[in-house]
Every structure is written in C-alpha cells, then in structure tokens.
Amino acid sequence: MIDKLVRYVRKRVQWARCARALRDVHSVTEFHRFLQRTRMLAPYVTDAPEVSQQKRAAIAATLSAYDVQVTGRRVLDIGPGYGDFLDVCRERGALTVGLDHDPLVVRWLQLRGHIALRGNVLRSLQPLHAQPFDLINSTGSIIVEYFSLVGMGRLGRLLTQLDGHLSPGGRILITPYFEHGPGRVRKIRDPLNCPFTDTMRSAGYTVLPRIAGVHDDHMYPLTYGKQRPPANAT
C-alpha cells in the first residue's frame, strides 16, 4: 500500500513538471528527445515493436469477434496508453479521440494526429463536453481493485456518465484490469462472480465471449459489452 502511495505521489510530481515542459515539444522526434533528456518513464512508447504488433493483433481479433464496425464512426478510447486501439480504428477510417490523465500520453497521441484530451475519468468526463461516440473502449484503465476499495457506487456513476456519451446504436467495450491470478495477491477469486461484475450487469453490460489470445492474460480475463438501442428502435 505504502509503495503504491509513493509511486502515485512520484507520478503526480512528474506529471506536473512534464505537462509544462511538453508545451515546447512539437514533433515525434522532439518527443523522443524529450524522453531521453528528462528520463521520463513512458513504458508504452518504448515497447518493442513485437509488443505493439501483439496488441494490435489482439485489437483486430476483438473487433472482429464482436463484429464491431468502426469505419466512419466516432471512437473514444478511455486510457488509450500510446494509442494502439486508436491507431487500428483510425486505419479503418474512424475518427479517434483519446482521454487519458497522463500528459505524456496525451501529447504523444496529439503529435500522431489523434484528438487527445487530458482528464481523470474517475473524476469527470467533462473534457469531452457533450460529444457522443459510436464506440467507447477502455482496456486496462478501469481497475477493479480501485472500485473494491472506494465502493461499487462509484463505478455505477462512472458507467452512467459513459452512457451519456454514447450515440444511439453505439457500443461500449470495457476490459478492466483485475488483480487476480497466479503469483499475485488474489483480490478477486472469481471475476465472473464478484461485486464488480454484478455492478456491470446491473448497468446493462454482458460478459462477452472469451477470445483466445486476448483473455489469456489473467489480469484481463473479461470484456464487458453494452449497446445502446438505435434511435428508431421501438
């Protein structure tokens, strides 16, 4: 717990410095130089190409398994990291928006042509104003353990806010981070039957079919999905 707190405080200090300094970074090359100069931690930027390829393959498999069409659609990724999901969607013709609390992530995405906004989804979705989206995705940014600590009411409120940004007929995919499985403290023994999943179900989500190669990682065992009825639905 203490080490988590120390990491959090260190991160906040880094972010405050970083957000100011990033105003002078205007290209991807300058961004890389900035990382080297400041020794900022940006794990996803330095991911080996194979890691990014694996992630992109998993994203393509997910879109195909759940029959998600993104061409010409507005796509929001909550906690996009360095943008693999947004990149795949943009390559398929989507308009892409990322919302992340890490200023490095936001600047990186902006430099690569995505719309990227800075904000903490746990506080508010206000940076999005009233924008509706045809697809909202979140992979790894909703942390089950956090809601176990602060209460599932908070999760319910976040889900209601997300609903407010979904177009008629739009879909939401949420793949949360579970602290679960071998070698870790088993906070959640059975992801399918836990207060988090109960709250998701009460908010209208279903647990989507498991995809080999996507849900093998014990920290990401489930994807929840929900679709808003189309405007002409009776």
Ligand SMILES: C[S@@+](CC[C@H](N)C(=O)[O-])C[C@H]1O[C@@H](n2cnc3c(N)ncnc32)[C@H](O)[C@@H]1O
């Ligand atoms: C584990 S990474 C996942 C990145 C990417 N979605 C992927 O699948 O590779 C979590 C991302 O969510 C962001 N994030 C975590 N909590 C957040 C919050 N409360 N508000 C906004 N972004 C958040 C982090 O900055 C990071 O970019």
